[in-house]
Amino acid sequence: MANRRDVPGVRPYDGPAGGWGALRATAQAVHEQMDSFKAPITLMRTNQPDGFDCPGCAWPDKEHRSTFQFCENGAKAVTWEATNKRVTPDFFAGNTVSSLRMLSDYELEDKGRLTHPLVYDRATDTFRAVEWEAAFARIGEILRGISPQQVEFYTSGRASNEAAYLYQLFAREYGTNNFPDCSNMCHEPTSVGLPQSIGIGKGTVSLEDFDSCELIISIGHNPGTNHPRMMGTLHEASRRGVPILVFNPLRERALERFADPQNWLEMATYGSTQIASTYYQVDGGGDAAALLGIIKALLAMDAEGQNVLDHDFIQAHTEGFEDFAAGVAATSWEDIEKASGLARADLEQVAIAYAKSNATIVTYGMGITQHNKGTANVRLIADLLLLRGNFGKPGAGICPLRGHSNVQGNRTVGITEKPSDSFLAQMENEFGFKLPREHGHDAVQAMQAMIDGTAKALICLGGNFAVALPDPEQSFPAMAKLDLSVHIGTKLNRTHLLVAKETYVFPCLGRTELDMQASGPQSVTVEDSMSMVHASVGKLTPASEQLRSEPAIIAGMANATLPNSKVPWLDLITDYDKIRDLIDRTIPGFEAFNERIRTPGGFRLPLPPTERKWTTPTGKAMFSVYGGVKEDADVLGGKNVLRLITLRSHDQYNTTIYALDDRYRGVFGRRDVLFMNEDDLAANGLEHGDLVDIETLLPGRPLRLEKITAIAYSIAKGSVGAYYPEANVLVPLDYIDKESGTPSYKSVPVRVVRSKGS
Structure with missing residues (x-):
């Protein structure tokens, strides 16, 4: 320990979590993104009854609120969204898509908020501004010429209940249950x-x-x-x-x-x-x-x-x-x-x-x-x-x-590739048209369809789809095979730059911003990780007059795609109470939705197990049988086999990287490190600070991550850790939990060797 070499950007951090370190980091985030007057007012509205729901984690709010209800990383999420930085059409005119791909994920999002709807111009390799209605009309034209089973509708957990409900209704009236979702990759x-x-x-x-x-x-x-x-x-x-x-x-x-x-x-x-x-x-x-x-x-x-x-x-x-x-x-x-x-x-x-x-x-x-x-x-x-x-x-x-603030709510209001018969029957009874019964694609299946060339279009309600998935060597090129990709978001990210034959990027309102529709200011709702549903109301002036809300963008695309629709798409977005009335009539647990959501703190959805009621086929809770421990022991205990765990840094939320520090783990200004147990370093002939290559030990294509710095850390012997999404290059797309389809970003068997020439 005493003779350990110094490694640039790696040093011990002895402070506790939270405390003064958290306050300093919060102040730094505010300083870099917002003006000193607007920031305190905005942060004080976070997770308050008359304010907005934090776009970060899904932990519930206290019934009796203290002075402030935000944390360090919540403040980063809010200031990242409410930043003063802007990405205008002039920015894109001076930067080709090819050149933007050379920037890091952190650099891309740090450019600021998108201000105008954009379309990719292949002749100049740039994005240029486009009129909303013209974009919707072209998207509708393309979608009407494609089989619904060839279109993937991706959803990020940041979308509100109102947006997610309209989104699933749009896709199902169009004719598909293809709902790759961020929850496919986590819970x-x-x-x-x-x-x-x-x-x-x-x-x-x-x-x-x-x-x-x-x-x-x-x-x-x-x-x-x-x-x-x-x-x-x-x-x-x-x-x-x-x-x-x-x-x-x-x-x-x-x-x-x-x-x-x-x-x-x-x-x-x-x-x-x-x-x-x-x-x-x-x-x-x-x-x-x-x-x-x-x-x-x-x-x-x-x-x-x-x-x-x-x-x-x-x-x-x-x-x-x-x-x-x-x-x-x-x-x-x-x-x-x-x-x-x-x-x-x-x-x-x-x-x-x-x-x-x-x-x-x-x-x-x-x-x-x-x-x-x-x-x-x-x-x-x-x-x-x-x-x-x-x-x-x-x-x-x-x-x-749960991670995202409404990933659970999205699923509750219908974002699932495997809808139940009762849900579909309720929807058909309300809207008067038949909905598809065939199960659709999850996230991995959607990407596999894109790789195979059977998927022709991808519509993303938020998120960073390709970057979040494993195996970018396959996933990134697959995006170019699509006829159409559409991205709804607040900031530029790498997936937007993996352009299809036609690509649109639509800027939307953030949680912090005022959503003004024909009937006046609107609220949206979210469900936290403990099944509490509550309202969120933004107050800030939108980053651009060109921004539209997620419900409005979805309704615009649906109206242009489905000219004979029985759903009054454009009328629904004049007043979100109308969307909540539909949710009330079609989703159990949301009865009297508009009335109950106006109660500070909202309401809790039914949870039968809390009353010892079990909605299983037998009517009872079911024990399981796990027979794979010997198999686990043989695989995990194999000679010279280490298990890779992908990690988020402290300055990160999912694929969004706020800065390059990981304070609590003692890593500053860099992300190219591999956390290793000291015994594993010695057993592999390595020392703290050595450059190493990592190779996945699974059948199929060889997957490698080269020239990453191994550092000694308190991690279980036999396990190593590297940052997500950079380490996704080591995770095969088909290395999944067979029951759920979730990629195995944790415990990937790998070998670690010293880099050649180091």
Whole structure:
């Protein structure tokens, strides 16, 4: 350690998460993007009843709000959107698309807000301004000449309920269920696995449950960066003595120490609060084994007469327990330890802590879902909770941590490639036309159709589709095969530059901006990760008079594409209450939508498991059987095989990179690093600071990332970490969870070698 060489841009960061470091970073973001007068007023409206919903994470709002309801990364998201910087037609006239592709993702978005609708001019290799109605007319003409099954409708989780509902209605009246969605790349295993287990693909806890829980088990997430407002909740739980058991391959600062910027004593004394009472560095991909180890220990305790299972609950509310228990019994401790990287004694201690708790919450993120067995991982968490009846009682339940602020709401109002018969019947009853029944494409399937040349058009409601997906060597060139691509967004990104034969980029209003329609100012709604639906109202003057709202852009395209439509597209956007009336009549749980959304804080959608009601085919919660631990042990424990985990930096949200620092991990001004355990460095003949090449060890094309700097870090032995999306070059497009279709961005088997000539 003492003799470790200095590596440019890599140095220890000793401060806690939050605290003065967060305040300095917030001030810096404000300084770089907004004027000093507008910024404070804007930030104070964030997540307030009469303000706008933060475009960042989906953590719910407190019922009794404190002075401010934004965090460091929320402030970055707001100032990034509300920036003073503009990208005008003059900018594009002076910059070819080919030259813009040479810029980094950070540099592209940092140029500022788009101001005019644009069309790609192939003759000059530039984007030029285009009139809205002319663009809509041409898009409609192209779409009418293509089979609906050859068109992909992508959705980002930042879209409001109103926009998402119109979008799915447009695509389905057009004739397709092709809905590649950002959730396909993150929490689809939740949407697939939880309905099998408990009958609904959502979490079951409320914010109030964290006030009465007795134990929190945190698996596979980094809240300080990816859902920072959760830190306040964990901070409060820790200070009242709730044990927080963390399973994560990397030591993440926010799960170790946190200083709440709203706690005057911590700020005045430079103090902090310990978050994790115990930290288990599970191997990348070893989550299933770790969960089975806890369950195996629990079942053994019960067999010894300790009566730690809730047998009454299991008998009355579940099915499949006997097969589940037999599968656990057949799993050896040797394989569990090998696959998880954790000792039997540690997992037995977790089982003891769990048995003592009368109300347990399990929180999890993409460290659970972005695996080739992500759905099985989710179901094992549900199994663990079912064993002690931790559903339908205060302080207990399952808590998937969603990313985008409305990724869950999009799914609720119909953004799915696999719509239910009941949903389609309700829509047909309301609108009077037949909707397609054939299941459509998810995100990976959509890209595969583009690579094959069978997809002819892509329409993106937000997002950075090609960059978010794995394997850019295949994904990026596939965009050029399309006849048409359309992108709705606030800023320029790389996917916009991967132009089709005809490409349009439409600038839309952001969450912070005033949405004025014929009937007056409009609000939109979002659903947070705990099923609360609430209103969002922007107040800022739009970045350009040319901007249109997402609902207005969707309605304009639909009206031009479907001349004989029974839907009054242009009338619906005069007053968004009309859209909400349609949602009210077609989506269960939204009854009296317009009335209830006007209540500060909104309302909660029905969650049957909270009442111990199970909307599964059997009417009961279902245990699962996981039989792959030996396979996991053989693969994860293979000689000279490391498991790659893709990571977001602290200055990043999904594919949006706010700056080049990763403060809590001690990386500054760069992203070309590979986090490695010191033992793995030594075993591979490497030292901290060496340039290395990474090669994926999977059948098919060789995938490599070259000349990246290996740095020593506290990460589970056998696991390595690199930044997303740069490391997507190492993730095969078809390396997915077969049940959900989610790419395995985590635990990709790789080999690391010293770069030639270094």
